[in-house]
Each structure stands twice: as structure tokens, then as C-alpha cells.
Amino acid sequence: MRYILFLLFFSLSLSAQKVYKTPSGAKYHLGSCRMVENVSSEITLKEAAELGLEPCKICKPQNYTALGFVQSTNTAQGQKETTQCKGTTKKGTRCKHMTSIANGYCFQHNPDK
Known part of the structure; x- marks a missing residue:
């Protein structure tokens, strides 16, 4: 007890x-x-x-993730890690860039820009 x-x-x-x-x-x-x-x-x-x-990397205070507090992330919901871009290059091959953008395209092939 x-x-x-x-x-x-x-x-x-x-x-x-x-x-x-x-x-x-x-x-x-x-x-x-x-x-x-x-x-x-x-x-x-x-x-x-x-x-x-x-x-801070200088004074190294207690990390709240070690205490079990949930750390908020700036990734899109459902997106846990980076994935290979869905875009194709001018040669017709698949793009080799990795992206964490929710739609699956890298900054060069992003159709939303």
C-alpha cells in the first residue's frame, strides 16, 4: 500500500x-x-x-512523454509516418520522394498547390 x-x-x-x-x-x-x-x-x-x-536540448527538462502525457503531433489524422509519393516523374516512373502530406503526394507532385 x-x-x-x-x-x-x-x-x-x-x-x-x-x-x-x-x-x-x-x-x-x-x-x-x-x-x-x-x-x-x-x-x-x-x-x-x-x-x-x-x-529544450540545452537544459534538458523532464520529457512529458515519459510521464505518459499524450504528445500532440502536427501530422494529418490517420497519417503516422512518411510514405512514398504517389506521383510520377516525366520519365513515367514513380516519384522516389517520401511525404507525410495526407493526400500522399510530395511537394513537387501535390495537385492541391
Whole structure:
């Protein structure tokens, strides 16, 4: 029983850990990081996960994916990884570019542009 309470307390304390987000940044930082300025706002790791922020590579704060928070991705729904482009080249062969665009075409063969 003590072990379960300890784990519960430990996970709650980590999820409430305070990190800092710069106004224009896409990463979150520790308070001691040189990238944090007076204009940075304090947020929790859970809020960082909801905003889709990545951990800073300089100060290396706790990664929220290790805590089980869901990381939002900027890929189209149903698109998990890159696939080979569906387009054909001028020679008539299949394009060799890889794409993560939802329609399956690379930037050169995208019919939506």
C-alpha cells in the first residue's frame, strides 16, 4: 500500500513540475536555462504537452512523454509516418520522394498547390 501511495505522489509531483515557455518558442525550459528570459511564462508539464512543446536540448527538462502525457503531433489524422509519393516523374516512373502530406503526394507532385 505504501508503494502505491509513493508512486501516486511521485507521478503527481512530476506532472505539476513547473517549466517555462518563451513567447515565441516551440520548446519548454527549466528555470535555470539561459534561454529563459524575464518574459517567459511558467507552465506545468501537462500544459506543455497540451501545447505540443518539445523539451529544450540545452537544459534538458523532464520529457512529458515519459510521464505518459499524450504528445500532440502536427501530422494529418490517420497519417503516422512518411510514405512514398504517389506521383510520377516525366520519365513515367514513380516519384522516389517520401511525404507525410495526407493526400500522399510530395511537394513537387501535390495537385492541391
